[in-house]
Every structure is written in C-alpha cells, then in structure tokens.
Amino acid sequence: MNSATYAVRDSATMLRRNLKHMARYPSQTLMLIGLPLLFLLVFVYVFGGTMGAGLPGVPAGDRADYLTFITPGILVMAVASVSISTAVSVATDMTGGIIDRFRTMAIAKVSVLTGHVLGAMIQTGLALTTVFGTAFPLGLETAASTTQWLGLAGLLALLSFAMTWFTVALGLVSPNPEAASNWPMIFIMLPFVGSGFVPVDSMPTGLRWFAEYQPFTPIMNAFRGLLAGSPAGSDVLLAIGWCVVIGLVGYLWSRYLYRTRAGN
Amino acid sequence: MVGMTTRTSAIEVAGLRKSYGDHEVVAGVDLTVPAGTVYALLGPNGAGKTTTVRILSTLLPADAGQAQVAGYDIRGEADRVRASIGVTGQFSAVDELLTGRENLRLMADLGHLDRRQAKSVVGRLLERFHLADAADRRAVTYSGGMKRRLDLAMTLAGGPRLIFLDEPTTGLDPRSRRDLWGIVRELVADGVTVFLTTQYLEEADQLADRIGVLDGGRLVAEGTGAELKRLVPGGHIELQAADSERLAELAGRFPEASRNAAALTVTLPHDGSLSTLRRLLAGIDDDAVTGLAVHTADLDDVFLAITDHSPADEFLTEVPA
Numbered sequence: 001m002n003s004a005t006y007a008v009r010d011s012a013t014m015l016r017r018n019l020k021h022m023a024r025y026p027s028q029t030l031m032l033i034g035l036p037l038l039f040l041l042v043f044v045y046v047f048g049g050t051m052g053a054g055l056p057g058v059p060a061g062d063r064a065d066y067l068t069f070i071t072p073g074i075l076v077m078a079v080a081s082v083s084i085s086t087a088v089s090v091a092t093d094m095t096g097g098i099i100d101r102f103r104t105m106a107i108a109k110v111s112v113l114t115g116h117v118l119g120a121m122i123q124t125g126l127a128l129t130t131v132f133g134t135a136f137p138l139g140l141e142t143a144a145s146t147t148q149w150l151g152l153a154g155l156l157a158l159l160s161f162a163m164t165w166f167t168v169a170l171g172l173v174s175p176n177p178e179a180a181s182n183w184p185m186i187f188i189m190l191p192f193v194g195s196g197f198v199p200v201d202s203m204p205t206g207l208r209w210f211a212e213y214q215p216f217t218p219i220m221n222a223f224r225g226l227l228a229g230s231p232a233g234s235d236v237l238l239a240i241g242w243c244v245v246i247g248l249v250g251y252l253w254s255r256y257l258y259r260t261r262a263g264n
Numbered sequence: 265m266v267g268m269t270t271r272t273s274a275i276e277v278a279g280l281r282k283s284y285g286d287h288e289v290v291a292g293v294d295l296t297v298p299a300g301t302v303y304a305l306l307g308p309n310g311a312g313k314t315t316t317v318r319i320l321s322t323l324l325p326a327d328a329g330q331a332q333v334a335g336y337d338i339r340g341e342a343d344r345v346r347a348s349i350g351v352t353g354q355f356s357a358v359d360e361l362l363t364g365r366e367n368l369r370l371m372a373d374l375g376h377l378d379r380r381q382a383k384s385v386v387g388r389l390l391e392r393f394h395l396a397d398a399a400d401r402r403a404v405t406y407s408g409g410m411k412r413r414l415d416l417a418m419t420l421a422g423g424p425r426l427i428f429l430d431e432p433t434t435g436l437d438p439r440s441r442r443d444l445w446g447i448v449r450e451l452v453a454d455g456v457t458v459f460l461t462t463q464y465l466e467e468a469d470q471l472a473d474r475i476g477v478l479d480g481g482r483l484v485a486e487g488t489g490a491e492l493k494r495l496v497p498g499g500h501i502e503l504q505a506a507d508s509e510r511l512a513e514l515a516g517r518f519p520e521a522s523r524n525a526a527a528l529t530v531t532l533p534h535d536g537s538l539s540t541l542r543r544l545l546a547g548i549d550d551d552a553v554t555g556l557a558v559h560t561a562d563l564d565d566v567f568l569a570i571t572d573h574s575p576a577d578e579f580l581t582e583v584p585a
Contacts, residue, residue, distance in 0.1 A: 006376070013373040021361050024402070097357035104321045105422070106347035107374050 007108035014115020021089065022123065032085055033127045035188070036078040037134055043070055043197065044138060056199055064139035071135050072223035073196025076216055078127040079160045080187035083167035086120040090171025091180035094261060113254060116171075117164050124160040143229030152226040155239060159219060162247030163187070169250050172257035190216045195224075215242040273332070274299040274426045274457035275320065280329035282315055289315045291481035292329070297474070299425075302448065302458040304472035306465065306567070312481040313461035314354060317430045320459070321351045334426050350424035354431045358414050360404035364395050367403060367414060368421055375422030389417040393447070409440030416447065427451070429460040433467060445470055465567055477570055485570045492566045501534045501544065504555030513552065518544075534558065 022029050043051070044067045052058070052066035093099050093112065102112055132140075144152065167184055174180035191197065193210060194217040200208050211217060218238035225231030275297040282290040290312045297303040305313050318324040320333055322342045331338045334348035358367050368389055372382035390396045393413040398406065403414060412432070419427055429448070433441040448458055448471055462468055468475045469489045477485040477492070485492055505511035505528045514530045515523045521532045534540060541558065 009376070010374060013370065016373075017359065017362070017370055020366060024361055097353050097355035098359055100323055100353050100355075101351065101357035101418070102374070103323055104346055104349065104351040105371075105374055106343050 003108065007111060007114075010108040010111035011114040011118065014111045015118045018089070018115050018119030019122070022119065028085060029123060029126070032081045032123065033078070033130050035081045036074050036127065036131055039077060040067075040070070040074045040131065040134060040138075051198070054198075054202075056201070064141065067135060067139055068141050068227070069224070070197050071131070071140055071227065072220040073191040073194075074131055074135070075128060075156065075223055076159070076191050076196065076220055077188055078131050079124055079156075079163050080184055080190070082120055082124045082127055082160070083163050083187060084181060084184040085123070086116060086164055087167045087171035087174065087180040087183055088177045089119075090116050090168050091174045091177040094172060095176055109258075113168055113258060116168055117161075120164040120167075121157075121160055124164070128156055128160075140227075142227045144227055145229060148226045148229060148231065151231070151236070152223060155219075155222060155226070155236070155243070158240065158243045158247070162243040162250060164250075165254055166246050166250030169253040169257060172254055172261060190214060191220065195220050215246065218242060272299050273297065274301075274334060275303070275459060276330075276332045277320070278330045280316070280319060280331060281327045282312075282319060282324070283327055289481050290319065290326070293478070293481070293483055295476055295483065295486070297457060297459055299457050300452070300455050301473040302452055302460065302471050304468035304475045305459070305461040305478050306463070306468045306475055307461075307478035308463065311478040313478055314430055316478070317351075317353075317428050317459070317461055321349060321428050322346055323351075347422075348424060348426060350419035350422060350427040352415050352419045352427070352429050352432060354434065356411050356415055358403045358406075358411055358418065361402065363400050363402055364406070364410075364414050365390065365399040367418055371418045371421035377422075385421055385423075389420060393417040394443075409436055409443065412436060412440065412444065413447070416444070420451075425455070426457040426459070429458060431461055431463065433462070433464070441467075477567065479570070485566070495566050495570065499534050499559040501532045501541065502555075502557040502559065503530045503532070503548075503553050504528060504557075505530065506552055506554050510552040514548070517547065 044063055048063035048066040052061040052063050052069075055061040055065055055069055058065050090113070093116075099112070103109075167187075170183040171180045174183070193207065194200070194214050195211065196216070200211040200217065203211055218235050219242060221235040222231060222239035225235055273296050275295070277293055277295045280290055280293040281288065293312075293316060295303070305316060307313050315324065319326045320331055320338060322333075322338055322345050325339070333345045336344040336348065338345055359370065362370065365386060368386040369382060372385050377385060390399045393416065395410065395414060395417065398410060403411060406414065416429075416432070432448075433444050436444065445467070448460070452458060458471075460467075460471065472489070474486065474488060475492060476483045485495060487495075503514060505514055508525070508528065511523060511525065511528050511530065515521060518530065518532055521530045523530050532544065534544070545556075
C-alpha cells in the first residue's frame with residue numbers, strides 16, 4: 001500500500017472512532033441538533049406573529065412568512081452548533097495522552113484531523129436535514145428549482161466544510177476543551193447581528209455596517225435567494241468567496257497548529 | 265510483526281542533547297541497548313528521562329546527537345522507527361469513551377492489520393492482560409491498574425519488537441505494579457526489547473539487564489544492578505532515637521552520621537560486618553535507642569551516592585559541632 005492508500009484507510013479508521021464517540025453520547029448530538037430547532041420554534045411561535053407583520057415587501061406578513069425569512073439563519077446556526085463539538089473533541093484529543101500515541105505510530109498524520117472533519121460533516125448533515133424536516137411541515141415556502149436546490153445543497157456543504165476546518169483550528173489553538181467550547185458561541189450569535197432574523201436595514205448605523213459586511217450575511221442572503229427561487233448572483237459569489245476564505249484560513253491554520261503543537 | 269534489521273543493537277545513542285532556552289534537559293547522553301534486553305533509565309524527577317524517551321520515540325527533535333532506534337535513524341527515518349516501536353507514555357493514552365476492545369481494535373486498524381488478524385490480536389491481548397471480562401465496558405470505568413494494562417496492550421497491538429515504557433508503574437498499587445513487572449518479563453521472554461524509565465530503584469533492579477542513572481541530563485553511572493552496587497562500599501545502619509535529646513547525643517557521638525530530626529533517626533555508614541556493628545553499638549545506652557535497622561548496600565545507596573540528591577534532603581540538618 002502506498003501513502004495515499006494509508007491516508008484514506010487511517011482517515012476512515014479515525015472517522016469510525018469519532019462516529020463511535022457520537023453513538024456513545026447521543027445526548028450531545030441531540031443537543032447540537034436541538035439548539036437551532038429550539039431557536040426556530042421560539043422565533044416562529046413566540047415572535048413570528050409580530051415579526052412577520054414587520055417584514056418589508058411582504059404585505060400582511062404572518063408566521064409562515066417569518067419562518068421562511070429566518071430559515072437561512074437557522075441553517076447557519078445548525079452548522080455553527082455542530083462546530084462546538086468539533087472544537088471540543090479536537091481540543092480533547094490534543095490535550096490527552098492519545099495524540100502522543102497516534103504520533104508514535106506509522107499512520108498518515110492528517111488522519112487525526114480528517115477523522116474529525118468527516119465526523120463533523122456527517123453531524124452537520126443530520127442537523128441540516130432536521131432543520132428542513134421541521135421547517136417544511138411548519139410552512140416553509142420555497143420556489144427553488146432542482147438546480148437551485150442542488151446549488152443550495154452545494155453551498156451548505158461548502159459552508160460546513162469551511163466552518164469545520166476553521167473550528168478544528170480553534171480546537172487546536174485552545175489550551176483545553178473548556179476554552180474550546182467558548183469559541184463557537186460567537187458563530188451561533190453571528191446570524192443575529194446579520195440578515196438572519198431581521199432585515200439589516202432596520203438596524204442602527206454602526207450595527208448595520210457590521211451586519212452588512214460580516215461573512216454570514218451574504219451567505220444567508222444567498223440561501224434565502226436560492227430558497228425563494230431568485231438568487232442574486234452577487235450574493236452567491238460573495239457567499240462562495242467567504243466560504244473559500246474561511247475554509248482556506250481554517251485549513252492552513254489547522255495544518256500550521258497541528259505541526260507546531262503535534263510536532264514533526 | 266515488523267521485521268527487525270540484523271543489527272544486535274535495538275537502540276544506539278551518541279551525544280544526544282536537548283535544551284529548552286538556557287536549560288539543558290538532556291546534556292550529552294550516550295547509550296547502547298542490545299536487542300532482546302531491558303534497559304532502565306533511572307533518575308529523579310526532572311533528570312531528563314521523559315525527554316530522552318520522547319526524543320527516541322520521534323515525538324521530539326533532538327538539538328544534537330545521533331540516535332538509531334530499531335536500526336533506523338530517528339531523524340531521517342522517523343516513519344520506519346514508528347513502524348517498529350510501541351510507546352506507553354507517562355499519561356494514560358487510552359480513549360476513555362471507547363471500550364477496551366474498541367481501543368485495541370483502533371490500534372490494530374491503525375497498525376494496518378487485516379480484519380482477521382486484527383480480531384485475533386485483539387482477542388489475544390484481552391486474554392493476556394486479564395481484560396476479557398471488562399472488554400466491552402468503556403475504559404472510563406476501568407481502575408488505574410486496568411487502564412495501565414490496556415495502555416500497554418494497545419502499545420503491543422501492532423506487534424512492536426521494541427517498546428518504550430515511561431514510568432510504567434507510577435501511581436499503581438503494589439499488586440498492579442507486580443502484575444506489570446510480570447508482563448514486562450513475559451515480553452522479554454518473547455524477545456521484545458524494553459526501554460523503560462523509572463524513579464524506583466527496586467523496579468530497575470527487578471527488571472533491567474542494564475541500568476543507566478540519569479541526573480541533570482547526564483548519565484552519571486551505568487551498569488548492571490550488581491555493578492552499580494559495587495560502586496558504594498557498604499550499607500548503613502539506622503538508629504531510632506528515643507527523643508530529640510538522645511538524637512543530639514547520638515549525632516554528637518557519630519560525626520559521620522546524618523540525622524533526620526523529623527523521624528528521630530541517625531544514619532551511619534556501615535560495611536556490613538558484625539565487628540563494626542558491635543563496636544558502633546558498644547557505647548550507646550540501652551534506653552537511648554528504641555529501634556535499629558541494618559541495611560546492606562542497595563541501589564538506593566548507589567543512587568544517593570552518585571546523584572547527590574537525597575529524597576530526605578529537606579529533613580536533614582547539619583550535625584552540631
């Protein structure tokens with residue numbers, strides 16, 4: 001076997017390990033998936049009536065209109081929510097004795113990280129499916145074509161891949177699992193100070209400026225456009241651009257940290 | 265199983281150095297470990313034992329020096345070294361969320377054994393390390409001794425011919441310690457080379473063919489247990505004083521003695537002969553001493569003599585003139 005075959009085989013072994021961790025503690029996965037769902041339900045049923053009426057360009061907006069408006073924000077939250085566990089499990093591996101054991105074995109070095117990335121992608125897939133599975137029965141309206149659905153799926157995959165590598169880096173840079181668990185809270189909050197729950201035009205100037213330019217806003221706008229069947233090309237391109245930047249920074253940063261923290 | 269080279273040395277180290285800032289942790293170590301033997305690196309905390317193991321097991325680059333492990337250069341052929349060795353570090357390296365069986369299977373898979381081989385290796389190791397009954401319990405529920413056994417079993421899953429054990433019995437109860445010694449002896453009987461570090465002289469004496477005494481990053485003595493014992497002339501006698509007044513009196517009588525004020529003991533060098541013992545005791549009042557212990561030379565004496573650190577240093581006081 002050559003080194004590429006080993007890399008695939010070792011990554012698969014590490015993925016199996018991470019899947020076993022998830023299966024052993026289903027409560028954690030359920031919580032990660034439950035958090036965005038909770039936000040969805042609270043916003044739709046508690047705030048939805050009032051908020052739906054305030055949506056610009058929607059005459060006599062209601063709960064269902066607001067549900068359609070916030071679904072992109074909830075999707076981003078679901079991706080961010082899974083990243084909490086990614087950062088924590090990477091930090092746990094790096095601070096325990098097990099990483100030294102892996103490092104003294106003749107295995108593909110990258111497999112430790114790819115195992116986490118693949119595991120997180122599977123968790124994210126579950127979380128996103130759950131969000132859609134809840135939003136549709138509640139009245140999510142979409143006019144997306146098959147191509148637009150594929151585009152949406154591709155963009156969601158790209159976002160979760162990018163976010164996962166970025167949070168792997170956060171897990172590596174954290175001195176312990178507790179510190180690692182703090183970071184991704186920022187990502188869960190970011191949709192609020194963006195176009196996730198209210199139109200950014202309704203915000204005061206300083207906040208609006210931040211909301212307009214932060215990476216999640218074009219990403220959520222692109223999701224919203226694709227779901228509505230009328231995506232703006234600029235939003236989609238900007239969203240792809242941000243994902244590539246986040247993913248690349250995350251990957252290179254992870255690689256650098258892994259080499260320095262985990263040695264040669 | 266990983267093929268060994270035809271060399272007879274499992275480890276060859278020359279001029280190994282490692283510093284952190286101004287602090288030289290490993291200050292020029294040379295050593296040779298013949299294949300199939302046990303080498304114990306003995307030293308107090310901070311002597312550089314763990315750093316040496318980390319360098320030899322490719323976890324840490326050395327600043328200077330040469331080292332061949334299992335016939336391969338640790339710098340240029342790190343992956344070949346890794347394929348030949350097993351390492352049990354000082355801290356538990358088991359995945360506590362997995363069961364004992366899953367931990368071993370993980371190691372077998374990462375050791376690139378095929379499915380059938382992996383299954384039989386895992387079954388054998390569970391039996392051998394008395395973990396079969398607990399095989400399907402999560403490692404987090406294991407006792408300290410069981411975790412240590414699992415840790416060692418994981419190290420052996422890939423069939424290494426050379427294993428590094430960094431303080432393998434630290435924190436274990438005496439029974440678990442003896443169990444682990446038994447396992448190490450079995451490994452050696454199978455022809456595995458063992459490089460271990462320990463703070464316990466008894467452990468080095470029990471297990472090792474050769475012992476290197478490491479102090480301040482240097483090997484200050486090396487040899488078999490018997491050779492090292494010959495480095496110090498004799499044993500010592502420990503007298504237990506009845507009270508602190510008697511202690512001062514005894515200390516005054518024997519200027520060469522060291523005194524432990526906290527334990528009310530006086531320790532005198534002694535060559536082991538009856539005549540010296542008789543002479544020593546001749547002038548002492550019956551009620552001045554409540555206890556007497558005669559120690560023949562053991563590795564503790566060697567250790568104290570050559571490393572110049574005594575574990576009781578902080579309690580020793582100068583004998584008043």
